[in-house]
Amino acid sequence: xxxxxxxxxxxxxxxxxxxxxxxxxxxxxxxxxxxxxxxxxxxxxxxxxxxxxxxxxxxxxxxxxxxxxxxxxxxxxxxxxxxxxxxxxxxxxxxxxxxxxxxxxxxxxxxxxxxxxxxxxxxxxxxxxxxxxxxxxxxxxxxxxxxxxxxxxxxxxxxxxxxxxxxxxxxxxxxxxxxxxxxxxxxxxxxxxxxxxxxxxxxxxxxxxxxxxxxxxxxxxxxxxxxxxxxxxxxxxxxxxxxxxxxxxxxxxxxxxxxxxxxxxxxxxxxxxxxxxxxxxxxxxxxxxxxxxxxxxxxxxxxxxxxxxxxxxxxxxxxxxxxxxxxxxxxxxxxxxxxxxxxxxxxxxxxxxxxxxxxxxxxxxxxxxxxxxxxxxxxxxxxxxxxxxxxxxxxxxxxxxxxxxxxxxxxxxxxxxxxxxxxxxxxxxxxxxxxxxxxxxxxxxxxxxxxxxxxxxxxxxxxxxxxxxxxxxxxxxxxxxxxxxxxxxxxxxxxxxxxxxxxxxxxxxxxxxxxxxxxxxxxxxxxxxxxxxxxxxxxxxxxxxxxxxxxxxxxxxxxxxxxxxxxxxxxxxxxxxxxxxxxxxxxxxxxxxxxxxxxxxxxxxxxxxxxxxxxxxxxxxxxxxxxx
Numbered sequence: 248x249x250x251x252x253x254x255x256x257x258x259x260x261x262x263x264x265x266x267x268x269x270x271x272x273x274x275x276x277x278x279x280x281x282x283x284x285x286x287x288x289x290x291x292x293x294x295x296x297x298x299x300x301x302x303x304x305x306x307x308x309x310x311x312x313x314x315x316x317x318x319x320x321x322x323x324x325x326x327x328x329x330x331x332x333x334x335x336x337x338x339x340x341x342x343x344x345x346x347x348x349x350x351x352x353x354x355x356x357x358x359x360x361x362x363x364x365x366x367x368x369x370x371x372x373x374x375x376x377x378x379x380x381x382x383x384x385x386x387x388x389x390x391x392x393x394x395x396x397x398x399x400x401x402x403x404x405x406x407x408x409x410x411x412x413x414x415x416x417x418x419x420x421x422x423x424x425x426x427x428x429x430x431x432x433x434x435x436x437x438x439x440x441x442x443x444x445x446x447x448x449x450x451x452x453x454x455x456x457x458x459x460x461x462x463x464x465x466x467x468x469x470x471x472x473x474x475x476x477x478x479x480x481x482x483x484x485x486x487x488x489x490x491x492x493x494x495x496x497x498x499x500x501x502x503x504x505x506x507x508x509x510x511x512x513x514x515x516x517x518x519x520x521x522x523x524x525x526x527x528x529x530x531x532x533x534x535x536x537x538x539x540x541x542x543x544x545x546x547x548x549x550x551x552x553x554x555x556x557x558x559x560x561x562x563x564x565x566x567x568x569x570x571x572x573x574x575x576x577x578x579x580x581x582x583x584x585x586x587x588x589x590x591x592x593x594x595x596x597x598x599x600x601x602x603x604x605x606x607x608x609x610x611x612x613x614x615x616x617x618x619x620x621x622x623x624x625x626x627x628x629x630x631x632x633x634x635x636x637x638x639x640x641x642x643x644x645x646x647x648x649x650x651x652x653x654x655x656x657x658x659x660x661x662x663x664x665x666x667x668x669x670x671x672x673x674x675x676x677x678x679x680x681x682x683x684x685x686x687x688x689x690x691x692x693x694x695x696x697x698x699x700x701x702x703x704x705x706x707x708x709x710x711x712x713x714x715x716x717x718x719x720x721x722x723x724x725x726x727x728x729x730x731x732x733x734x735x736x737x738x739x740x741x742x743x744x745x746x747x748x749x750x751x752x753x754x755x756x757x758x759x760x761x762x763x764x765x766x767x768x769x770x771x772x773x774x775x776x777x778x779x780x781x782x783x784x785x786x787x788x789x790x791x792x793x794x795x796x797x798x799x800x801x802x803x804x805x806x807x808x809x810x811x812x813x814x815x816x817x818x819x820x821x822x823x824x825x826x827x828x829x830x831x832x833x834x835x836x837x838x839x840x841x842x843x844x845x846x847x848x849x850x851x852x853x854x855x856x857x858x859x860x861x862x863x864x865x866x867x868x869x870x871x872x873x874x875x
Contacts, residue, residue: 250299254306258298261545262291268575269541272534277489286489290496290542297500297546305504308399308549319355319404319509319551319578319722320617320796323789326406327353328624329727330372331361331385333756338386338394345401347762351730351778352785355722356398357406357511359625361385365415365480368744371625371754373408373513374415374481378498388505395506406509406553409499412517413481416466416473420494421482425468434491435482436474436520438463444472452525457670458747476517476526486518486535496542503547509579510543511553512536515566528562536566537576551578553619559631560584560608567616574614582618584608585719587631589622589712590687591647594654594664596829598811599640600632600647606802607636611816617796618721622712623684623729627669627750628655630677645676652678655687663689663701665735667749683753685709685732690773694734704830706732706773707869710780711826714852714871717788718813718824720796725781731761732777784852791851791873793822803843809833810866814843822851823874827866834863845874 250258270287277283301309312318327348335341348356360372363380372382381391398405414421423431438444444463451462454477463472464479474483484491499510519531536554543550554566554577563583568576588601630651634644653659655666656678666682685691688708693701709732716723739751761774769775788794793815805812809829815822821844827833837848837859848857848864851873858865866872 250295254298258295258545261548262294265541265544269538269545272538272541273489273492276531276534276538277492280489282489286493290493293493293497293500294542294546297497297504301504301547304396304399305506305547305549309547312549316615317795317797320720322720322791322794322796324355324722325352325717325785325788326355326357326619326722326724327351327727328357328359328724329757330359330625330754331382333754334727335757337384338381338390341394342397345397345403348403349401351725351782352789353725354402355404355406355509357509357724358408360408360410361391362408365417368478368480369415370478370481371748371750373410374413374478375410376415376417377419378409379501392505399506399508404508405506406511407502407507408511408513409495409502410513411484411495412476412514413483416480416482418482425466427469430490432469433488434485434494436485437469438472438474439470441472444474447520447522447526450523450525452527455670456672474520477514483517483520486531487520492535492538496539499539499543500546503543503550508549509551509553511555512539512577513555515554516556516558516562528556528558528565533565533572533576537572540576540578553577553579553581556580557583557626557629557631559633560604564610567613567618574616576616578616579619579722580616581624582620582719582721583631585618585620585716586622586624587628589715590628590655591630591632591651592811592828593688593708594651594662597808598805598826598828599808600636600642601811601828602802602804603639604632604636606804609802611799611801612797618719619724620716620719620721621724621726622716623687623726623753624724625726625750625754627679627681629679648677652680655680655682657692663692663705665689665691667735667752669749681749681752683733683735683755684712684726684729685777686735686753688712690732691734694773702773704868706776706780709777710784711828711869711871713781714784715811715826717784718794718852718871718873720794720798720800720815722796723785723788725785727757728755730778730781731758731765731774733758733761787852787854787873791822793817793819793851793875806836806839807833810835812843820844820846820875823872825864825866825870825872825874827868827870830868832868833866833870834860835866837862837864840864840874847875849875851875 363377364372365374365376420434459478464475516527519529520526556566566577566580592598592601630648637644654662655664657665665686666680669679669681671678690705735752736755739745745751765775799816801814811826813824850857
């Protein structure tokens with residue numbers, strides 16, 4: 248497709264703008280490869296062809312977001328995450344739910360894995376056999392484009408998953424490799440015997456030791472060992488081969504041209520392999536991700552990248568850009584530590600560890616990037632708490648992690664939670680937990696007991712969690728069903744493709760009957776209270792300009808260990824956000840709040856005066872305040 252003069256010039260300008268960000272990285276990655284010159288030429292040709300194919304309305308969106316580069320950092324951003332089939336049946340069903348998305352304030356939606364997966368067990372859709380097709384159970388690519396356009400017309404950005412570390416063994420590339428195609432065999436990491444796999448495995452960590460032990464699988468068709476970090480049916484790609492970069496970049500351009508606004512890049516930490524390491528977060532990973540970001544910035548600058556790396560703070564922050572990658576890598580990354588620390592403080596009724604971790608390890612501001620904040624997601628919870636951080640507040644790492652696992656499994660004496668074990672590391676004793684937000688927050692157990700006070704406490708925990716992610720800055724993500732306090736779904740045990748994976752306990756089908764009751768006027772049920780509380784928090788977030796993610800955020804140490812504090816240092820003045828993590832009333836000295844810059848004891852969250860008592864700010868059980 249030929250470019251007109253305007254589009255030709257625009258492509259040249261954008262290529263020059265990002266040329267060094269792209270080719271400096273590619274030179275370092277592939278400069279010594281014998282096919283580098285041909286690869287570089289092919290990439291430029293594919294970028295130009297993708298730009299030529301880009302629909303006119305998306306080119307105007309590119310222009311708009313070039314002029315408003317902070318669009319995803321603004322406080323009006325609210326995300327909603329769902330499985331298409333569990334939310335609406337299929338893509339056409341999503342069209343009938345757009346009013347609901349607007350009603351809860353969402354202007355960013357994440358379709359959980361929707362590209363065509365392998366049949367049967369597909370790791371929840373993350374074992375992809377065709378990046379250019381939609382899961383046939385959801386519809387067609389034409390249906391997808393229709394939904395994407397309808398979302399765009401309502402100002403709702405669309406996020407989908409793009410798995411970078413691996414493909415399904417049923418992918419066309421893998422099929423060709425098994426048929427003897429040497430070029431396609433080089434797309435993967437294959438070994439003739441166990442010599443190198445055994446050497447690598449000395450330092451590798453098993454991801455799913457119970458269901459998929461080891462990191463290599465023998466393929467009888469090829470008579471070779473295949474690197475399979477996650478599951479036997481997920482073949483790791485060989486990112487040392489520039490052809491893999493070329494293929495994946497071309498897929499990304501294609502998805503962007505179908506109407507995707509946010510590419511959630513899955514399992515990025517594992518993309519580069521180096522002997523003697525964990526093969527996670529190697530320097531080349533960040534080079535690849537910067538280069539992919541630069542390529543998209545040329546072809547489809549309206550698109551941003553969410554990099555999925557569920558790791559500790561020091562390992563996570565480079566995915567948002569550090570050193571030479573500052574401002575040039577991911578635009579979004581999950582704030583896993585915020586999620587972990589929320590649950591830790593809630594169980595312990597103690598915010599000291601939360602304040603220490605979030606105040607010590609995270610910068611006050613990020614450049615051209617921000618966090619995706621969440622309390623629960625589709626995955627399990629791993630207690631990413633280091634020994635050093637635990638000891639800094641007077642506990643031990645192993646002891647605190649064991650306490651949290653027992654508490655949220657529901658076996659710790661006095662626990663309000665009900666969850667399920669996902670994985671147990673026999674060597675370290677560490678355990679991971681599955682469970683819905685509402686069940687982990689105590690609602691399931693409280694409803695069974697009929698204890699009205701405990702039901703109310705559970706409701707307030709759920710609303711407080713959503714208010715926290717709304718107040719942090721970045722993009723708060725509401726996971727489907729959390730806004731109506733859906734409980735654990737134990738029916739997954741009846742599905743042979745799901746029964747082995749307890750994460751399906753918190754992947755229920757949307758309860759539209761509950762939504763209908765709420766919309767008809769139910770104001771007293773726990774589901775209704777949560778729904779109205781979450782809607783209110785997100786609406787007030789949109790009305791609070793201090794929550795722009797471009798402003799510095801500090802984590803002051805609030806008096807006592809019951810309350811967690813966030814301070815947004817906006818140009819118009821600070822905003823002090825306070826959260827009570829206990830079922831008791833907490834008092835914060837007014838003098839302390841004044842010392843942190845508060846000039847008015849007016850709560851921006853409720854839009855009412857804060858309650859004061861004898862010079863103290865009063866926080867009700869699980870209460871929250873945003874003080875200007």
